[in-house]
Amino acid sequence: MPDNNFRYVVVEGPIGVGKTSLARRLAQSFGSELLLEEPEDNPFLRRFYEDPRGAALPAQLFFLFQRARQMEQLRQSDMFEEVRVADFLLDKDRLFAELTLDADELGLYEQIFSKLAIDAPDPDLVVYLQAPADVLMRRIAMRGIAHEQRIQREYLEALMESYARFFHEYDRSPLLIVNTTDIDPVNNVADYQLLHERIMEVRSGRHYYNPSVGALA
Numbered sequence: 001m002p003d004n005n006f007r008y009v010v011v012e013g014p015i016g017v018g019k020t021s022l023a024r025r026l027a028q029s030f031g032s033e034l035l036l037e038e039p040e041d042n043p044f045l046r047r048f049y050e051d052p053r054g055a056a057l058p059a060q061l062f063f064l065f066q067r068a069r070q071m072e073q074l075r076q077s078d079m080f081e082e083v084r085v086a087d088f089l090l091d092k093d094r095l096f097a098e099l100t101l102d103a104d105e106l107g108l109y110e111q112i113f114s115k116l117a118i119d120a121p122d123p124d125l126v127v128y129l130q131a132p133a134d135v136l137m138r139r140i141a142m143r144g145i146a147h148e149q150r151i152q153r154e155y156l157e158a159l160m161e162s163y164a165r166f167f168h169e170y171d172r173s174p175l176l177i178v179n180t181t182d183i184d185p186v187n188n189v190a191d192y193q194l195l196h197e198r199i200m201e202v203r204s205g206r207h208y209y210n211p212s213v214g215a216l217a
Contacts, residue, residue: 006030006124008074009085009199010173012092013129013180014159015151016136016143021186022129022195023087029196032083035070042066048100049150056100060109064093064116071120090120091170095162123173125202130164131180133157174202179210 009030011023020036027034039045042062047055067090074084097109131139133156140148167175176199185192191211198209 007083008121008123009083009125009127010089010123011085011087011127011129012089012163012167013131014136014156014163015148016140016156017129017131017180018139018186019129020087022127023085025186025192026196026199027085030083030085032085035074035084035086035088037063037088038066046147049147052100052155053102057105057109060093060097060100060105061112063096064109064113067093068116068118071118074121075119086123089123089126090118091172092163092166095166096159099158099162125199126170126173126175127199128163128167128175128177129180130160130177133160135181136160171206174204174207176202176207176209179208183211 009026009032011019011026013019023036024034026032042059044055044059044062048059067088071090094109094113097106101109133153136156137151137153140151167177178195178198183191183195185195194211195209198207201207
């Protein structure tokens, strides 16, 4: 168990930034339960990358229902018995909806979201990973998931901007913003150890970790 009283830690960031891999590694360090997005279960996701306009709504609603179910399971479990690390924040679901849906679809999505009345717990810490578009495109290419190879740079840049706006306003949990451009905390032991130390130092507020200058503010 971590010595910072963390019970629920979320790792977030755009596609290709390494959030799932880092969440797995943190869960191993904490000896905690892992709560992951399950994109491979979404039958509409491949179609979305092939035809973003035609498949955006079903892909988005599938993820919404999936995340609602996971949050309900999290609420029903004993949050004081186990540490949990997740690779998604429920709040970001609407971020994708606003980016991919037209006005009518977004209106329908919002009606469904409100009817679900999801009571998601606030994380004890959110780790938001960032990297430039060139780095993300390279990482996406390297991991070789077939349908992700259709991701357009313009879409990725729009997604990055949406994340930046969202976390600029985010204040529901302590937040650590990490520049991952020059580090590999998943495969490099030294990089991971330094990031883990920064994570364990966070108590409240907003912090920035930029390994190129070694700053935690």
